[in-house]
Amino acid sequence: MTPRTTTSAEAATLGFAGLGVMGEPICRNITRGSGAQMQVFDLSPAPVARLVEHGAVAAQSLAAMAAEVDILFLSLPGGAQVETVIRDEILPSGKAGLLVVDMSTSPVGLSRDLSEALQEKGMRLVDAPVARTRQAAEEGTLSIMVGGSDEDVAVIHPLLAHAATDITHCGPVGCGQVVKILNNMVLFETVVALSEALSLGRAAGVDDALLFDTLAKGSADSFALRNHGMKAMLPDVFPSGAFPTDYALKDVKYALELANLTGFQAHGAELAKTRMEKARDAGLGDAYFPALVRVMDRA
Structure with missing residues (x-):
């Protein structure tokens, strides 16, 4: 014992x-x-x-x-x-x-x-x-x-x-990690959605700050919008020493490991992983992970 x-x-x-x-x-x-x-x-x-x-x-x-x-x-x-x-x-x-x-x-x-x-x-x-x-x-x-x-x-x-x-x-042991990993997974997927909204709105002629401010007044409001979106994406500032892309990529891989362990597919996490890998390959591995907005795909 x-x-x-x-x-x-x-x-x-x-x-x-x-x-x-x-x-x-x-x-x-x-x-x-x-x-x-x-x-x-x-x-x-x-x-x-x-x-x-x-x-x-x-x-x-x-x-x-x-x-x-x-x-x-x-x-x-x-x-x-x-x-x-x-x-x-x-x-x-x-x-x-x-x-x-x-x-x-x-x-x-x-x-x-x-x-x-x-x-x-x-x-x-x-x-x-x-x-x-x-x-x-x-x-x-x-x-x-x-x-x-x-x-x-x-x-x-x-x-x-x-x-x-x-x-x-x-x-019991491991359940704290389950909840933390899923917390991060939802955050990463939300940041991907914000990067798409910002890029699409900008391309369609809507002011960046107006877009995010208006989203914050509706059902799209979130911690990620008010912090990662407004404080990093809008000013296009992604400092090293914050939560870097490399660390976020590690955590999203943990989410995919959990999906495999439980027998599910996590398509949103797969997309976030792909976007983070693209940001890393573009030299943004040490940058604050919302920098993935800089590598949006074009049709």
């Missing part, structure tokens, strides 16, 4: 690996809000140094951290990195009872496979991918979708509450 920790969130020692665009502010908010002892690790020294200024402690390595802390958060680029870290660093070194909280977006099947591998070593996994923007991460207003046991989710809930205003327990 998997050992269970009785340590409360307030008394737990914490670790956080992956201090990128989302990971650093999430870690900072948890560190500040919880007052818990927080160890941090990243391949880049700059975010580690910044978090040390907020009371965190720099870990010598991820493996060393896994051997010491009670709860270890991961915020990594994707499933490949999560699998490497868990199999090469955490499984050999993690202490019995360790609770791993994967805040990355990872394939559903992989999350469940890694959960089983951790259980065999007396550790547990909760998947807790995040949604909303980098600004929401800074402000602590993320939405977090969680997959795991009732007991494990109850332990981490007060910690996640320092980083999020919405925390949804979606079911």
Whole structure:
């Protein structure tokens, strides 16, 4: 049977690996809000140094951290990195009872496979991918979708509450990833639809800003329209350091993997994948993914 920790969130020692665009502010908010002892690790020294200024402690390595802390958060680029870290660093070194909280977006099947591998070593996994923007991460207003046991989710809930205003327990391990992947799939498909509307309206002589403003007053209104459309597509500004095309392409592939796993076809996701691949091939892999509007097909 998997050992269970009785340590409360307030008394737990914490670790956080992956201090990128989302990971650093999430870690900072948890560190500040919880007052818990927080160890941090990243391949880049700059975010580690910044978090040390907020009371965190720099870990010598991820493996060393896994051997010491009670709860270890991961915020990594994707499933490949999560699998490497868990199999090469955490499984050999993690202490019995360790609770791993994967805040990355990872394939559903992989999350469940890694959960089983951790259980065999007396550790547990909760998947807790995040949604909303980098600004929401800074402000602590993320939405977090969680997959795991009732007991494990109850332990981490007060910690996640320092980083999020919405925390949804979606079911057992893997279900957080299911909901996050589908959230992103719907977003990507909506951005594709917005790119088509903008291009068609422009070609037909309608002012870009007038079009999107009017759509926002009707049933076509959406978060994607008001944020990705109005703030990126209209000014034609797609900075690097936001949610890049390469990352979006990875996530839409996860959606297609889920479709294959469940026996369905996801034609909208296939279209989004094709458009993102075209944007990547046009040199927009590092650009904010609504840049796919620049590669609209002509008849």
